[in-house]
Amino acid sequence: MSLVTLFLGLLVPWLAGMSLLLAMPAQRRLSERGELAWIAGTGYFVGAFLLTLWMRALSRMGIDFGGFAIGVPLLAVAVGGGYLAWRRAANALPGTIRGAGRALLSPPGLSGVARWAWRALLLWVALRFLLLGVEVSWQPLFPWNAWSQWATKARVWFELGRIVPFADSADWFAADGTAYFDAGPHLPPTLPLLQVWASIALGRWDDALMNWPWWQFAVALSLAVYGALRTLDMSALAALVVTFFVSSLPLANVHVALAGYADLPLAACYAGAVLAVLRWTTTRELRDAVLTLVLALAAAQIKAPGIVWAATLVPGFIAALWPRRGVKIAAAIMAAILFGLLVLAQTSLTLLGYPFHLAFEPAWGALAESYFLLGSWNLLWYGALAATLLAWRDLVLPPLAPLTMIVFAGATLLFALVAFPGTRVAIADQTSVNRATLQFAPVAIVFAALAFRAFALRCARAGTGSELASA
Amino acid sequence: MHPHRVGLFLFAVALAVCLLAYLVAVVPGNWFPGASTMTWSAAELSFTRGFGVVENDALVVTALDATGTAVISLDTDFRSNDYRAIAWNAIDVPERANLRLLWRTDYAPGKLNSVPLTVASGRLLPASLARDPNWIGRIRGIALLVQGPLPGPFRIRGVAAKPLGAIEIAGDRVREWFKFEGFTGTSIDSVTGGDDVQDLPMPVLLAAAALLAAAAAFLLAYRSGRIASLPAMLATIFVAAWLLQDVRWVVNLGRQVRATALRYAGHDSRERHLAAEDGQLYAFIEKVRAKLPQGPARVFMVADAPYFRGRGAYHLYPHNVLFDPYLNAMPATSRLRSGDFLVVYQRRGVQYDPGAERLRWDGSAPISAELVVSEPGAALFRIR
Numbered sequence: 001m002s003l004v005t006l007f008l009g010l011l012v013p014w015l016a017g018m019s020l021l022l023a024m025p026a027q028r029r030l031s032e033r034g035e036l037a038w039i040a041g042t043g044y045f046v047g048a049f050l051l052t053l054w055m056r057a058l059s060r061m062g063i064d065f066g067g068f069a070i071g072v073p074l075l076a077v078a079v080g081g082g083y084l085a086w087r088r089a090a091n092a093l094p095g096t097i098r099g100a101g102r103a104l105l106s107p108p109g110l111s112g113v114a115r116w117a118w119r120a121l122l123l124w125v126a127l128r129f130l131l132l133g134v135e136v137s138w139q140p141l142f143p144w145n146a147w148s149q150w151a152t153k154a155r156v157w158f159e160l161g162r163i164v165p166f167a168d169s170a171d172w173f174a175a176d177g178t179a180y181f182d183a184g185p186h187l188p189p190t191l192p193l194l195q196v197w198a199s200i201a202l203g204r205w206d207d208a209l210m211n212w213p214w215w216q217f218a219v220a221l222s223l224a225v226y227g228a229l230r231t232l233d234m235s236a237l238a239a240l241v242v243t244f245f246v247s248s249l250p251l252a253n254v255h256v257a258l259a260g261y262a263d264l265p266l267a268a269c270y271a272g273a274v275l276a277v278l279r280w281t282t283t284r285e286l287r288d289a290v291l292t293l294v295l296a297l298a299a300a301q302i303k304a305p306g307i308v309w310a311a312t313l314v315p316g317f318i319a320a321l322w323p324r325r326g327v328k329i330a331a332a333i334m335a336a337i338l339f340g341l342l343v344l345a346q347t348s349l350t351l352l353g354y355p356f357h358l359a360f361e362p363a364w365g366a367l368a369e370s371y372f373l374l375g376s377w378n379l380l381w382y383g384a385l386a387a388t389l390l391a392w393r394d395l396v397l398p399p400l401a402p403l404t405m406i407v408f409a410g411a412t413l414l415f416a417l418v419a420f421p422g423t424r425v426a427i428a429d430q431t432s433v434n435r436a437t438l439q440f441a442p443v444a445i446v447f448a449a450l451a452f453r454a455f456a457l458r459c460a461r462a463g464t465g466s467e468l469a470s471a
Numbered sequence: 472m473h474p475h476r477v478g479l480f481l482f483a484v485a486l487a488v489c490l491l492a493y494l495v496a497v498v499p500g501n502w503f504p505g506a507s508t509m510t511w512s513a514a515e516l517s518f519t520r521g522f523g524v525v526e527n528d529a530l531v532v533t534a535l536d537a538t539g540t541a542v543i544s545l546d547t548d549f550r551s552n553d554y555r556a557i558a559w560n561a562i563d564v565p566e567r568a569n570l571r572l573l574w575r576t577d578y579a580p581g582k583l584n585s586v587p588l589t590v591a592s593g594r595l596l597p598a599s600l601a602r603d604p605n606w607i608g609r610i611r612g613i614a615l616l617v618q619g620p621l622p623g624p625f626r627i628r629g630v631a632a633k634p635l636g637a638i639e640i641a642g643d644r645v646r647e648w649f650k651f652e653g654f655t656g657t658s659i660d661s662v663t664g665g666d667d668v669q670d671l672p673m674p675v676l677l678a679a680a681a682l683l684a685a686a687a688a689f690l691l692a693y694r695s696g697r698i699a700s701l702p703a704m705l706a707t708i709f710v711a712a713w714l715l716q717d718v719r720w721v722v723n724l725g726r727q728v729r730a731t732a733l734r735y736a737g738h739d740s741r742e743r744h745l746a747a748e749d750g751q752l753y754a755f756i757e758k759v760r761a762k763l764p765q766g767p768a769r770v771f772m773v774a775d776a777p778y779f780r781g782r783g784a785y786h787l788y789p790h791n792v793l794f795d796p797y798l799n800a801m802p803a804t805s806r807l808r809s810g811d812f813l814v815v816y817q818r819r820g821v822q823y824d825p826g827a828e829r830l831r832w833d834g835s836a837p838i839s840a841e842l843v844v845s846e847p848g849a850a851l852f853r854i855r
Contacts, residue, residue, distance in 0.1 A: 096559075131724050140737040140743045143659040147785040148796060159789035160767075172793055173806055177769060180788075183781065184794035206740040240709055248660040248713075250720045257661055257727070316612075373662020373672045376654075378716045382678045383709055386685075390705075432660045456702035463699025 002203045007213060009071065009201020014220075016074045021082025026287040030089055031096040034230025034239070038279075041293060042091055042226025044216055045272050048265075049298040050077070052193040056163065064161035077278045107236040116380035118237055125240075125247050135257040136215050141207040146260025149184025150265025151207060154195035156180050163189060190301045191262055211259035216423040218256045221268040221442060222247045227277035229446070232282065232399075233451065242449040245383075246271075246442050250253040251376040251434065263435045264429045270309045271442035277313055278446075279319040281402050304330035308427050309439060312409035314324055316402040330405040333456050334412055341416055358420040362435075369416050370434055380441060380448075387455070410440045443450060472489045478707030480690060485684035485708075489676055494637045497670070499555050499601030504634040506553035511545055512629045519614065529626040535619050543572070543627060544614035551606045554632040558597035559615055562627040566591045569618040571596045578608030585616065592667040597633065601615075648673045648719055658756050665719065672721060677712040684708045684765045742810045751781045752816060755784040756845075759762035759814055759851045762843045767791045774816040783816050811854040812841070823850070829847065830854075 012310065028035055057069060063069050084244060086093060108120055157163050167175055191213075198210040217332040225341035226244045228237035246252075255264035269273050273295035275420035299306035303438050316329035341358060349356040388395070395404045416423045417436050424431060431439075472480075494502070513530040522534040522543020535541045542635055562568065570588040584605040589596040600606035613630070633639060647666040651823075663674060685705055692701035693852045735743045744753040763770070772794040784794040790812075793802070802820075813830070817820050821832040823842060830840035831853055844851035 106855060124717075128724070129722060131721070131728050134728050135731055137733050138743070139654075140735070140747055141738070142654065142786075144656060144781070145659075148781040152785060152788055155785075155788040159518050167837040169793060169795075175793055176766075176853065180791055182784075204740070208735075208740065208743065238706075241706075248720070250664075253655070253720070253724065254658050254662060257724070259652055275732075372662060372678070373670075373675060373719065374800070375674065375716075378720070379674055379678060379709070382674070382681070383713075386709075420742045434660050452706070456706075456770065457491045459702050460699050463697060463701075 005067070006198065006202040006209060006212070007065070007195060007461065012071055012074045012078060012376055013047035013051040014044045014216065015047070015078040015091045016050060016081065017045065018043030019078045019085060020046055020050070021287065021291070023081035024287045024290065026285050027347070028231075028283060028285065029092060029120055030085075031092050032231075033097065033228040033236075034210060036096055036100045036227070036228025038225045038231060038275075041220045041222070041227055042272050042295070044274070045224075045269050045295055045298060046214060047074075048194060048216070049190070049294065049301070050074070050183045051198035052198055052301070055193045055197065058188065059163035060297060062162075063172030063199055065157070065196060066161070070197060070200065074232060081405075097163035103236070109235070110237060114237055118240060118271055118281050121240055121244055125244055126224070127245070128253065129215070130249060131425060132253060133255045134217065136211050136259055137208060139208055139257065139259075141260050142326050143260055145184070146258075147207075147434060149182050149187060149194055150191055150260055150262065151210075152180075153189065153192035153208065154199070155185075155207075157192060158196045158199045163193075172395075187262075188301045188303065190298070191265060206314060209254065214259035215258050217265045217268040220251065221271060224268075224272050224275060225442065225446060228279060229449070231279055232450070234449070236447075238453075243446045245378075245380070245449075249377060249438075249441055249445075251438050252441065255438065261435070263431070263438045264308070265266065266299055266302045266306050267439045267442055269295045269302060270306065270439060271446070272318070273299060273310065273313060274403070274443045275446065277320070277406070278314050281399065282414040303431075305427060305431060305436065305439065309410070312406055315409045319405040320402040323401070326404065327393035327401050331408075334409055335407075338412060341420060345420065345426075358422045360419055361421050363421075364418075365431060370436075375432060377437075377441065379447060384448040387451040390455040391451035391458075394449065394458065401455050403450060407443065410443060414440060416447075473742045474703035477691070477700075478684070478704035479711055481684040481687045481691075481704065482680060482708045483709045485675075485687065486680040488845045489680045489683060490641065493648040493671060493676070494640060497640060498637050499599060499635055501634075502637040503587070504553060504636045506549075506634045506801040508631055508633050508639065509547075509554065510629055510631040513548075513627055515541050515646055516627060517629070518542070521617065521626070526626075529628045531597045531624050531626050532621070533624045534619065534622055535617065539619040541617040541621075542614050543617075544573075544612060545630060546612050547610050547632070549632060551600070551608060551610050551612055552635055554610070555601040555606075555635040556597045556599045557613060558631045558633060559595040560628040560630065561595045561615075561625060562628070563593050563623065564622055565623070565625060566590050566593070567620055568593055569616075571597065571616040573614040573616050574606075575611045576608040577604070577611055579605075580611065580766060583760055588615075592698055594668050596668060599635070600637065611634060642670075644671050647671075649722065651730075652723055653727055662720075665723075671714060677716055681708050737748055744786075749779075753786055754781055755816065755846060755849050756814075758846075759812075759845050760787070760790075762788055762851060763812060767811070769793070769808075770810055770814060771807070772814045772816070773799075773818045773821070775799055775800055775818050779816050787814065801835070804835050804838050807838065807854045809855055812843075813852040813854060814850075814853070821850075823852070828855075 018039055019271060022044050030036055052075060054073060055065065058065065058069055083135040101257050106115060107118055141151050153166060164180055165179045168185050170182060172179050172181040195214040196209040198212055199205050202209055224242050226239050226243040229242055252264055255261055273292050276288050276292040277297060280292060296310035300310050318330045319326035344356055344358040345360040371377060394400050414437060487567055495786040509719035513528055516530050520536045521532060523530055525533040530543065532541055561764055571585040571591060572588055573583055573585045575583060586598050586603060588598055596850040601828050647669045652663055652665060685708055688701060688704040734746055738746060768790050770790045770792040772780055772787060772792055774780045774783060775798065780794045781796060784792045823830050825842060828839060828841060831837040839855040840852040841855060842850060843853050
């Protein structure tokens with residue numbers, strides 16, 4: 001019985017998020033290609049974030065956590081949003097869902113070997129998520145920070161039925177029992193609240209089963225990537241291949257299997273925000289703009305570096321809003337930031353008593369080993385480099401320019417984290433370079449895919465054959 | 472032919488070429504030697520100098536002799552021509568120690584030959600002796616020389632003499648790639664991709680093959696004037712390379728799931744924790760929790776190891792627990808108050824006088840405390 005309530009508990013925020021997105025006014029119909037997958041993917045991010053906001057509100061209002069207090073309002077959102085969506089597209093909804101089901105097995109436009117390749121790849125992706133799901137169900141909370149600074153809060157809040165403050169040791173003594181302590185008292189409450197909700201739905205504390213939201217983030221990210229790429233006119237098979245790349249990053253899989261860290265949920269929300277920007281650059285829909293802001297906010301509420309990642313969206317927006325001069329403006333901003341980093345590395349400023357100096361201590365050898373020799377990233381960085389070189393002439397031209405600016409800003413951030421280890425303490429919660437890379441990796445894959453497509457389109461224009469249509 | 476098929480074909484050929492090129496570079500002599508690998512277990516090894524014991528099929532080197540040396544030796548009798556490498560299967564090998572492979576031959580029985588050994592990630596890399604002029608005649612004995620420092624014991628599971636034929640080397644590489652890499656404390660930061668030490672990491676081989684195939688595809692597309700087919704070929708090459716690397720990862724993931732299932736499947740949450748690596752600590756904390764009051768109590772968790780401090784605290788929540796995540800520090804006695812609890816787990820320097828019911832640590836003034844739970848190396852105290 002508890003597994004059924006857990007399943008329902010995990011489903012409710014997902015449905016609520018999807019319903020909210022469907023209820024928002026939009027010109028794109030659900031039946032348009034990629035739309036359902038996009039709504040399903042980003043719907044989870046929105047729903048999960050909404051769930052935690054509601055739990056924070058309940059705690060503020062002094063209402064204890066419980067299945068009724070949390071679940072019923074979310075269910076109401078799901079039903080209400082669903083009703084609004086139904087009213088707007090009553091005729092289209094069943095057909096769209098049926099069509100999506102059919103397309104899963106036989107996507108339109110694919111035949112013969114391509115269709116079998118689609119099915120095989122889909123099965124391969126499903127097998128991975130099955131294995132990860134089994135691992136999530138059985139593996140007790142394992143990685144270090146998960147039990148020393150994240151789930152600590154979940155355990156206390158679940159048992160007490162409300163959010164209570166966590167403080168560092170000095171404040172803990174001063175609080176005289178009203179505050180709790182762990183190794184990360186200032187971390188945002190979003191992820192622990194998701195664990196609390198899973199525990200409430202389950203009806204007991206189980207530090208394996210409470211981690212299902214990590215699996216949901218991974219699945220939702222795959223759906224969002226597929227949906228967004230389809231919206232951006234990528235073929236079904238190509239979009240599935242890119243989705244497979246995103247879902248098969250070994251380190252991302254580890255973060256599902258050994259759930260409890262913030263990096264994968266942050267990566268998912270950040271990637272969702274970037275994809276929403278990309279959609280917005282083509283659709284100019286209010287819904288995509290709102291979604292960008294919500295997901296950027298969610299990323300910032302998952303972990304402190306999310307604020308910096310959210311800031312990397314700004315150059316993309318600038319490049320999209322002013323296609324002619326935007327790239328130059330964005331590039332100038334990033335050049336100024338790089339210059340600022342170099343100045344801080346070369347000087348020893350002191351402002352308001354705080355030293356402002358960054359030690360330049362790059363660990364290029366370790367980075368190269370991690371990116372190119374070890375198994376964390378499959379062949380991602382080889383592919384990203386190759387795609388960037390192949391598409392170099394298209395990088396700063398529409399439609400790729402906004403994404404290029406975002407990726408350039410993200411790469412600058414990673415560069416800063418690698419070259420100036422002090423920045424890892426200042427802006428990245430002491431995240432290791434590999435985990436910071438994970439936060440960026442899905443976006444890097446999408447960028448490589450779209451850059452490669454730009455190269456393919458250039459080849460198609462230059463060549464005489466028409467085989468490229470399938471690429 | 473369809474560009475996807477061409478891409479696939481080019482990648483397959485390029486992969487074979489790259490493998491072949493690697494073997495040409497590393498096979499020291501005969502590609503298909505008649506001899507097969509000879510292995511010796513830890514039980515067949517003996518100490519000539521230094522100290523240790525055989526434990527769980529491994530020879531544990533625990534101490535060096537008075538001159539700071541240990542020698543682990545083995546009598547052998549094989550032709551040096553047939554075997555060109557010696558591989559010690561050892562783990563936790565000290566990185567800063569001086570390690571050498573020693574051997575004697577029937578050609579010059581009085582001469583003791585040696586080559587330095589390299590340590591990587593706590594393992595000994597195989598010593599290739601094909602080009603060593605002293606690797607000659609019949610090998611009558613081999614040994615491992617260890618000269619300090621030896622910060623802790625290390626384990627030798629055995630030693631192997633390898634002919635280093637092409638098939639054996641290729642097999643070794645495949646075994647390295649597909650060696651089970653179970654989840655550890657560092658998995659959350661990095662995935663090695665097979666064995667800790669690899670002579671040829673799989674991503675490098677696949678990337679090289681993909682690059683070669685891509686170059687061939689470029690040539691093909693330009694020479695045939697079908698530039699539009701190039702992206703499809705390149706995409707197929709890259710997807711094929713990615714898929715191969717992913718097969719390795721999914722196989723590893725499947726083995727991890729099996730290992731997790733064997734350990735935890737069918738157990739409830741409590742049983743899973745008892746079966747986990749910190750099961751002993753969990754069992755002790757269960758006893759502690761039984762003695763703590765119903766409502767959240769102020770609890771101080773101390774242990775020498777940061778892992779036990781943090782894990783102990785984690786199992787103690789929702790009690791209001793304080794632990795030091797970074798330093799092995801005891802709480803200042805002035806900050807303790809009556810009714811507080813102190814959980815001590817494998818922490819040296821904490822002394823309790825049961826007669827006087829006084830507790831002290833690290834030279835601090837004794838305080839009044841009641842022993843509530845006691846086990847070897849672990850205790851719960853209530854501060855009075």
